[in-house]
Amino acid sequence: MSESFDVIVIGGGPGGYPAAIRAAQHGLRTACIDDWQNYDGSRAFGGTCLNAGCIPSKALLESSELFHRAQHEFEVHGIRAAGVELDLGQMQQRKAGIVKQLTGGIGQLFKANKVTGMQGRGRYLGDGQVEFTDPDGNAQTLTATHVVLAAGSRPIELKSAPFDEKQIVDSWRALEFDAVPARLGVIGAGVIGLELGSVWKRLGAEVTILEAMDSFLWMADAQIAREAQRQFKRQGLDIRLGAKVQGASAGKDGVTVRFEEKGEVQELTFDKLIVCVGRRPSSEGLLGEGTGVEIDERGFVKVDHECRTGVKNVWAVGDLVRGPMLAHKATEEGVMVADLIAGKIAEVNYEVIPSVIYTAPEIAWVGKTEAQAKEAGIDYKVGTFPFAPNGRAKALEQAAGMVKLVANRRDDSIIGAHVIGPMAGELIGELVVAMEFQASIEDIQRTVHAHPTLSEAIHEAALAADGKAIHGINK
Ligand code: FAD
Ligand code: NAD
Numbered sequence: 001m002s003e004s005f006d007v008i009v010i011g012g013g014p015g016g017y018p019a020a021i022r023a024a025q026h027g028l029r030t031a032c033i034d035d036w037q038n039y040d041g042s043r044a045f046g047g048t049c050l051n052a053g054c055i056p057s058k059a060l061l062e063s064s065e066l067f068h069r070a071q072h073e074f075e076v077h078g079i080r081a082a083g084v085e086l087d088l089g090q091m092q093q094r095k096a097g098i099v100k101q102l103t104g105g106i107g108q109l110f111k112a113n114k115v116t117g118m119q120g121r122g123r124y125l126g127d128g129q130v131e132f133t134d135p136d137g138n139a140q141t142l143t144a145t146h147v148v149l150a151a152g153s154r155p156i157e158l159k160s161a162p163f164d165e166k167q168i169v170d171s172w173r174a175l176e177f178d179a180v181p182a183r184l185g186v187i188g189a190g191v192i193g194l195e196l197g198s199v200w201k202r203l204g205a206e207v208t209i210l211e212a213m214d215s216f217l218w219m220a221d222a223q224i225a226r227e228a229q230r231q232f233k234r235q236g237l238d239i240r241l242g243a244k245v246q247g248a249s250a251g252k253d254g255v256t257v258r259f260e261e262k263g264e265v266q267e268l269t270f271d272k273l274i275v276c277v278g279r280r281p282s283s284e285g286l287l288g289e290g291t292g293v294e295i296d297e298r299g300f301v302k303v304d305h306e307c308r309t310g311v312k313n314v315w316a317v318g319d320l321v322r323g324p325m326l327a328h329k330a331t332e333e334g335v336m337v338a339d340l341i342a343g344k345i346a347e348v349n350y351e352v353i354p355s356v357i358y359t360a361p362e363i364a365w366v367g368k369t370e371a372q373a374k375e376a377g378i379d380y381k382v383g384t385f386p387f388a389p390n391g392r393a394k395a396l397e398q399a400a401g402m403v404k405l406v407a408n409r410r411d412d413s414i415i416g417a418h419v420i421g422p423m424a425g426e427l428i429g430e431l432v433v434a435m436e437f438q439a440s441i442e443d444i445q446r447t448v449h450a451h452p453t454l455s456e457a458i459h460e461a462a463l464a465a466d467g468k469a470i471h472g473i474n475k
Pocket of ligand 2: 191244279
């Protein structure tokens with residue numbers, strides 16, 4: 001007889017594992033199937049985020065930033081640090097340790113919540129049946145009342161620059177380099193390109209980023225994107241916009257990339273080339289024949305706003321479905337689905353999902369950009385405030401950047417918030433909560449912000465929206 005569950009989750013990333021934990025918290029008999037395998041052959045829950053994405057990249061961003069500051073910024077504080085040296089092995093080991101602790105923690109959470117964690121491949125066959133194939137190739141059929149598809153995504157490969165796992169690599173390999181490439185090429189100036197470009201630049205690489213679009217960071221507010229571009233240029237990141245890659249060939253002298261820029265064909269040679277031009281959903285092989293679950297032309301499983309596929313009791317969440325490919329979005333969807341399965345009321349507010357780029361300065365935003373407000377025909381007002389006069393930012397020696405708030409003039413409600421500057425990813429939290437509670441600009445103006453903190457720049461930006469900034473010149 002096949003083993004049966006109330007809920008089977010296929011995929012153990014930040015979409016799948018929280019869904020499984022919440023379902024089990026509701027008293028549902030739950031299994032989570034995950035097939036992640038590391039380069040050393042070991043298996044771990046946590047998906048892309050914990051094993052090869054959010055967590056290892058942030059560990060390296062932090063370490064590389066400290067290395068950079070020790071070399072270039074300590075002196076202004078009156079600290080002479082002679083002979084600062086890079087120990088990349090130790091840096092990588094620290095990163096691996098953090099990943100191991102966090103992925104190991106999921107096993108403990110499964111145990112504590114009575115989730116059955118199963119390592120291997122899952123495939124939804126229809127009619128509540130899931131095929132599970134273990135790492136040795138043994139298959140069995142499980143049954144479940146509800147199935148949650150959470151298979152995530154994988155890097156898009158370019159035909160003009162296919163991965164060779166050595167010199168032309170994806171973001172995961174680029175987190176594992178055991179030496180700093182002297183010349184690093186990056187295709188794609190998106191989130192990964194900027195974060196990983198920053199890591200290796202700080203550690204000593206000459207970094208060139210080739211971006212197909214003519215505009216930089218098109219998804220961010222234009223004013224913030226301009227400031228970001230200026231900062232990255234100052235840091236020496238060579239970002240080539242409107243660069244159309246025609247081909248890449250790897251040889252013993254490096255990878256030569258041929259691309260067209262402003263009508264001219266050029267060639268550059270790198271020691272390593274990272275291709276990070278987006279990710280695509282991992283929907284291949286996830287479904288048996290005739291399940292009725294629909295997949296769109298780009299490979300995303302089709303779902304409604306509650307993550308229901310068109311098939312009763314089959315749900316899909318995270319990078320596998322529409323919307324931003326972000327870990328926190330995946331998690332909120334997973335938890336919502338588990339709550340809905342248990343008959344509770346739950347929803348995800350898709351209007352208020354923050355984005356953060358963990359460069360220096362960090363870039364974070366939530367809600368509408370100024371251009372989107374204009375395009376939507378909203379009568380809006382804007383309040384901006386730079387970090388330059390902010391006492392805490394000065395003490396941190398990180399006073400570049402600004403806060404920008406966009407609000408509806410009709411009811412004063414905040415409809416967008418944008419931060420470029422120190423700890424922008426932490427600061428955006430206040431504005432996410434404010435927007436979730438439909439706060440007004442006046443609410444932020446009347447909220448006491450501790451002094452001296454970076455959050456005072458948010459307070460001042462709210463004041464500036466009505467021409468009332470205390471420490472800035474109101475126009
Ligand atoms: P995944 O994390 O991809 O997990 C899916 C899991 O399902 C995987 O373990 C996969 O092996 C498994 N699986 C797939 N098919 C099957 C199957 N048939 N059977 C069993 N298991 C299967 N997002 C952020 O919010 N913040 C960040 O800072 C951030 N940094 C990132 C940095 C990098 C370098 C990358 C690549 C991504 C980053 N992301 C970040 C994006 C984030 O990792 C994803 O949005 C998130 O992991 C999506 O979660 P998921 O659960 O949908 O999918
Ligand atoms: P992305 O969509 O952020 O950026 C890809 C970039 O590559 C775009 O600017 C695009 O115009 C460019 N591009 C596409 N084809 C190209 C080509 N042929 N030549 C040159 N440029 C080309 O994708 P990504 O950076 O690969 O990241 C993938 C996903 O992972 C993103 O959706 C992102 O949300 C997520 N992620 C999030 C974080 C974070 O939250 N901090 C960090 C890393 C990744």
